[in-house]
Amino acid sequence: MNPAIAKSLAGRDGLATLLRRIWRYRLLYLMLLPGLLYFLIFRYWPLWNAQIAFKDFQPMLGVWGSPWVGLQHFQDFFSSYYFGQLLANTLIISVAKIALGIPPAILLAIALHETSRRFLSRIVQTMSYLPHFLSWVIVYGILLAMLSPSEGLINHGLRALGLEPIPFLTSTATFQPVVVLSEVWKETGWSAILFLAALLSINPALYEAAAIDGASRWQQVRHISLPGLMDVLVLVVLLKIGSILDAGFHQIFVLYSLPVYSVGDIIDTWVYRQGIQNFQFSLATAVGLFKGLIGLVLIVVANRLARRFTGSSLY
Amino acid sequence: MRKRSLSPSDRLFEWSIDLFLVGVLVVTLVPMWYVLMVSFLPFGKSPSLFLAPWDWSFEAYAQLIFQPTIWRAALNSLVLTLGGVAISLTLTVMAAYPLSRRELPGRGLIVGLILFTFLFNAGLIPTFLVVKDLGLLNTYWSVLLNGAVSVYNLLVMKTFFQSLPESLEEAARIDGANDWQVLWHVVLPLSRPILLTIGLFYGVANWNNFFEPILFLSDRSLMPLPVVLRDILTGLNVAEYVEGTAAQAAPAEALKMAAVVLITLPMLLVYPWIQRYFTKGVLIGSVKE
Structure with missing residues (x-):
């Protein structure tokens, strides 16, 4: 072979080997293609569109053609009256859901683990997981049955006691508690699964040894079950903090109404109304982007911490 | 789910555990039961947790099913x-x-x-x-x-x-x-x-x-x-x-709750399978070691 050609081939050797390797796996790449296209079109193209957060988007000009306005929309949002309100509502609802949601889930897991009545344990598990699979629209129907001022069960009770009925879903005083407690009602059984799994993985010999040493059942829970739950608890709390700006968009979208916007409106619902209903595409995108960036930082930090403290992580 | 022991404090413990589980069951089921009762509500009765079976009306379902x-x-x-x-x-x-x-x-x-x-x-x-x-x-x-x-x-x-x-x-x-x-x-x-x-x-x-x-x-x-x-x-x-006649055939709240029941029904039918596979699934994918 001509030495010059041989030399140039050797220079391209790395590339050629790589291409040969890729060619060898062409069927796998072909298989991967539809999924990859999905992510490019429905997840990365929106990323490109997100530039309208820094533009004055006009549908006629398109995403690329609309004029730049810099940080205008961010400044508008941060200096607006909504910013504080939305952030407060989002955080209050989120934190309350974590604080009031985890203790019942742990209690339920411990009770399911401790009871000696297998039938009771099984039926409670089956029934308490069920609401997790119901759409928020169905739960809204159930809440209407319980809480509606005219026909709701609870207001019937109040009236029977000679009290005024309370419009739970449309009163600013009760809307947030309704959101938080309905989430607890819907998700407690489901969240208990992780804790129950942790309890089942505790070595039974620990309980037997404690019983022989005269520990009461309560002492066994206190000194064996609860410590056995710590790792999962830390993991669950951290991951929930990682998504703290997700206060439950679908739930609130179904439950809220004009009279309770001041306490029920969260970042996501506001973005929806501004963007889709009021056609403020750029402003809504800016707020969504702000939420996405904070969320990214939070979840990466939470995941780091989870890995450090428990050795487990989400990804 | 472990062996019973007999000391009084342990018995109290077991009692409170079982009471708590029954409480969870009641809190989960009462709202769903009440939805069902309201869906059977005829005109002239006020809704109640214990609507007598002879008062049950299926009119709301009949109205919805023919829409x-x-x-x-x-x-x-x-x-x-x-x-x-x-x-x-x-x-x-x-x-x-x-x-x-x-x-x-x-x-x-x-x-x-x-x-x-x-x-x-x-x-x-x-x-x-x-x-x-x-x-x-x-x-x-x-x-x-x-x-x-x-x-x-x-x-x-x-x-x-x-x-x-x-x-x-x-x-x-x-x-x-x-x-x-x-x-x-x-x-x-x-x-x-x-x-x-x-x-x-x-x-x-x-x-x-x-x-x-x-x-x-x-x-x-x-x-x-x-x-x-x-x-x-x-x-x-x-x-x-719902046509105008439906509102005359069944109370509005009965129509609403009958719709809730009808739309929940398919989910309830597949729920036994869902429960079996989901609880496994959530543990497969829960955490990565």
Whole structure:
């Protein structure tokens, strides 16, 4: 072979080997293609569109053609009256859901683990997981049955006691508690699964040894079950903090109404109304982007911490 | 679930545990039971937890069942649920299998690209613009495609494929099978439990989905059951779903709750399977060590 050609081939050797390797796996790449296209079109193209957060988007000009306005929309949002309100509502609802949601889930897991009545344990598990699979629209129907001022069960009770009925879903005083407690009602059984799994993985010999040493059942829970739950608890709390700006968009979208916007409106619902209903595409995108960036930082930090403290992580 | 011991304090402990479980059961079931009772409510009675069976009226159900709009919505729900599961499962399997093959060049990069979309979301409006620019608004493709692949499900499936013994695939390859044949004839038959679990994950999510239809569809005749239920519950467009005569045949709250029951029913029918596979699924994919 001509030495010059041989030399140039050797220079391209790395590339050629790589291409040969890729060619060898062409069927796998072909298989991967539809999924990859999905992510490019429905997840990365929106990323490109997100530039309208820094533009004055006009549908006629398109995403690329609309004029730049810099940080205008961010400044508008941060200096607006909504910013504080939305952030407060989002955080209050989120934190309350974590604080009031985890203790019942742990209690339920411990009770399911401790009871000696297998039938009771099984039926409670089956029934308490069920609401997790119901759409928020169905739960809204159930809440209407319980809480509606005219026909709701609870207001019937109040009236029977000679009290005024309370419009739970449309009163600013009760809307947030309704959101938080309905989430607890819907998700407690489901969240208990992780804790129950942790309890089942505790070595039974620990309980037997404690019983022989005269520990009461309560002492066994206190000194064996609860410590056995710590790792999962830390993991669950951290991951929930990682998504703290997700206060439950679908739930609130179904439950809220004009009279309770001041306490029920969260970042996501506001973005929806501004963007889709009021056609403020750029402003809504800016707020969504702000939420996405904070969320990214939070979840990466939470995941780091989870890995450090428990050795487990989400990804 | 352990052996009983007999000291008085332990007995008290067991009693309180069982009492708590019964309490959970009551709190879970009473609202659902009450919905059922209200749906049977006849005119002239006030709703109660213990509506006597001889007072039960099935008029609200009769009124709803003969509404063509409800049946059209049920058909829409079926199309969106089954079509969605077919598309989602196909895309997820076809992406998860190559990514489960450690030797694939560029695998880490591609997994990273996919994982990033799980951590960072560009938001509602930029996604809406994509669907709009593709011309998919007001077609089922918008709902079917936008949420087609869940990163979480994809990673769970990839992990499952990685856990399969490599020797079987190796043997098939030596016999001359290509990657597609290996996937179809060796990997998928071994993956029935995970396919069922993730298929159910997608199915339940699609069946319950109401937001994307509201967001992307404007034609009312395309709406699935949850959207119709929401309209009935909020009293919007009710005339479209129940004729004037229905309001005279059954109390409004009975009609609303009968709609809740009817739309929950299909979920209750498949719930035994869902429960079996889901509880396994949540533990398969819960944490990565």
